[in-house]
Amino acid sequence: MTNKQLSSIEGLTAEVLAGNKLAGRGSTAADSARVEIQSIVRRDYGRALRKSLDRTEVLEIVSEATREVWPHLNRAPVRLVSASKFMQHWSKLGVQFQVANLGSPEGLAVLGFYARKVGPTKRPLICVNTAHHPAAIGAAFCHEMGHHLTARIFDSTSDQPQLLAYTAYEDHLDDPSELAADSLVSLGVFPQEIAHYLFGGLDCRSAMGRRRQTALPMFAGVLSYFQTHYNLHFDATLSRDKKQQYLAATIHYAKLRRALLLEYDI
DSSP states (O other), X not given: OOHHHHHHHHHHHHHHHHTOOGGGGTSXXXXXXXXXXXXXXXXXHHHHHHHHOOHXXXXXXXXXXXXXXXXXXXXXXXXXXOHHHHHHHHGGXXXXXXXXXXXXXXXXXXXXXXXXXXXXXXXXXXXXXXXXXXXXXXXHHHHHHHHHHHHHHTTOOOOSOEEEETTOHXXXXXXXXXXXXXXXXXXXXXXXXXXXXXXXXXXXXXXXXXXXXXXXXXXXXXXXXXXXXXXOOOSTTSOHHHHHHHHHHHHHHHHHHHHHHHHHOX
């Protein structure tokens, strides 16, 4: 990679990350996470999924991801690897990678972003914040790779960077591109057998099921699963801000996976 190309990537990275200011939201990181959690717990993920993506589209996304990136998607949990191994393995897809360690309260709000065309080569760029827990870093890599895959599926022409922040999960429910990328994360984290175990016991067609749609069944099981498979513990080892940030992500991806199972049997 030439110095000119590297300069273009670093310049875009700095520009995108500088544009994400939690202070502009008028709240602290903890307040933002708390509001986000309250909002996504109330949302009907089944309705949002049906509105943004039909079953055929989801299956097309899964097929593309299985063919190009994750051959065992939805059959086995995605394994965590180091950022360097992820970049080395998937650079064959023509994607440029940039990592940034942003440990400040504002920096931690950013998980990563995807840009479709960057620099003289006009190649796509994935940037991920490595100041997070490995599970969060892995989810960010998967989400941004999802953008790369779905940009081709939906023939996206936008060159604007797509930013992943923990305060935007509810917004994703109304954005097919973001929800498609999130769906790949959910399917990677909770493959079908695990999803049936955690979420398959509730019949969404029953009256009781509809009353409970905003709840997250077996959430203790979800947290235990993250501890066992991804070494993510919601205890004193995490700061308060990170704990709430990751809780928002956990709820979002779990509710989305449940919706994929109950609405589309995926």
